[in-house]
Amino acid sequence: MAAVLELENLTKHYGPTTALRGLNLQVEAGSVYGLLGPNGSGKTTTLGIALGVLRASAGTVRWFGQAPTPASRRRIGALLETPNFFPYLSARQNLLLAAEVKGADAKSVDEALEAVDLAQRQRDAFSGFSLGMKQRLALASTLLGNPEVLVLDEPTNGLDPQGIAEVRTLVQRLAQQGKTILLASHLLDEIEKVCTHVAVLQRGELRAAGPVSSILNATDRVLLRPSSAAALPELQQALSHIPWVSDIKPAPDGSVSVVLAAGLSPAELNRALFAHNVAVAGLEMRHRSLEAQFLELTGK
Numbered sequence: 001m002a003a004v005l006e007l008e009n010l011t012k013h014y015g016p017t018t019a020l021r022g023l024n025l026q027v028e029a030g031s032v033y034g035l036l037g038p039n040g041s042g043k044t045t046t047l048g049i050a051l052g053v054l055r056a057s058a059g060t061v062r063w064f065g066q067a068p069t070p071a072s073r074r075r076i077g078a079l080l081e082t083p084n085f086f087p088y089l090s091a092r093q094n095l096l097l098a099a100e101v102k103g104a105d106a107k108s109v110d111e112a113l114e115a116v117d118l119a120q121r122q123r124d125a126f127s128g129f130s131l132g133m134k135q136r137l138a139l140a141s142t143l144l145g146n147p148e149v150l151v152l153d154e155p156t157n158g159l160d161p162q163g164i165a166e167v168r169t170l171v172q173r174l175a176q177q178g179k180t181i182l183l184a185s186h187l188l189d190e191i192e193k194v195c196t197h198v199a200v201l202q203r204g205e206l207r208a209a210g211p212v213s214s215i216l217n218a219t220d221r222v223l224l225r226p227s228s229a230a231a232l233p234e235l236q237q238a239l240s241h242i243p244w245v246s247d248i249k250p251a252p253d254g255s256v257s258v259v260l261a262a263g264l265s266p267a268e269l270n271r272a273l274f275a276h277n278v279a280v281a282g283l284e285m286r287h288r289s290l291e292a293q294f295l296e297l298t299g300k
């Protein structure tokens with residue numbers, strides 16, 4: 001996969017405040033990359049530098065393998081803050097104005113309205129729109145000119161639950177259509193639902209990065225209940241002989257939790273124990289949520 005965006009060693013100082021410290025990040029084509037971090041962790045600064053609206057104190061930005069140019073900028077649609085739509089103009093009129101500023105044509109307006117499911121409501125005034133519809137229109141404005149990449153800062157911020165659901169569904173659909181998406185959020189839930197990859201930022205530093213699924217899998221644990229209290233030592237003994245089992249931890253309730261190497265399943269563990277003549281009374285997968293990891297990573 002080609003790298004769409006590469007950030008190398010980005011550092012940003014705002015006077016005495018260091019907002020980013022040597023950030024490295026690579027966004028591959030076709031991914032939905034989540035930038036996850038608490039308030040003030042540097043997400044907006046990262047996006048601002050990537051888009052060229054902020055200047056880095058040090059480090060480099062490459063889009064599509066090259067230093068940014070006006071031509072590469074046209075391949076990117078961005079939503080950093082809520083656009084100022086005119087309340088009494090229709091959705092279509094607002095987008096036509098935005099298209100004029102961007103140098104996009106009317107066909108692009110039709111496509112964008114279609115993409116965000118507002119074609120039916122395009123003649124209605126913006127002021128009558130629900131929060132979700134307003135944000136979908138904002139997303140439509142990023143689609144003008146049909147960019148390959150979308151950069152979205154907290155796209156569901158301030159929305160009601162219905163609006164959040166609408167916007168998340170839309171982001172997923174745009175990703176399915178092949179857009180590469182870089183999205184900042186402080187919501188773990190959002191990242192888990194929408195993103196393929198995640199980078200966790202804390203105080204301007206990268207704490208973890210990778211596919212959402214591998215970050216989750218890497219820390220899943222399997223919980224085993226021995227057939228009786230007396231069988232516990234035997235179970236632990238057998239586990240210690242299985243090379244792809246690690247971090248064997250007895251729990252206060254008499255069960256044992258372990259970590260399996262990548263790609264191995266609880267069923268395979270059961271078979272391996274059976275081969276050691278050990279049968280367990282229970283075996284269950286405990287997914288450690290991204291939230292638990294995030295809290296651990298950020299020391300909260």
Ligand SMILES: Nc1ncnc2c1ncn2[C@@H]1O[C@H](COP(=O)(O)OP(=O)(O)OP(=O)(O)O)[C@@H](O)[C@H]1O
Nearest residue numbers: 014017018019037038039040041042043044045046
């Ligand atoms: N224009 C600025 N002047 C001074 N400090 C700033 C400025 N912009 C951001 N900062 C500081 O830089 C740090 C990172 O801020 P940034 O907005 O990038 O974080 P964020 O993760 O996007 O947070 P939020 O979600 O609250 O916007 C914070 O300490 C913030 O106070």
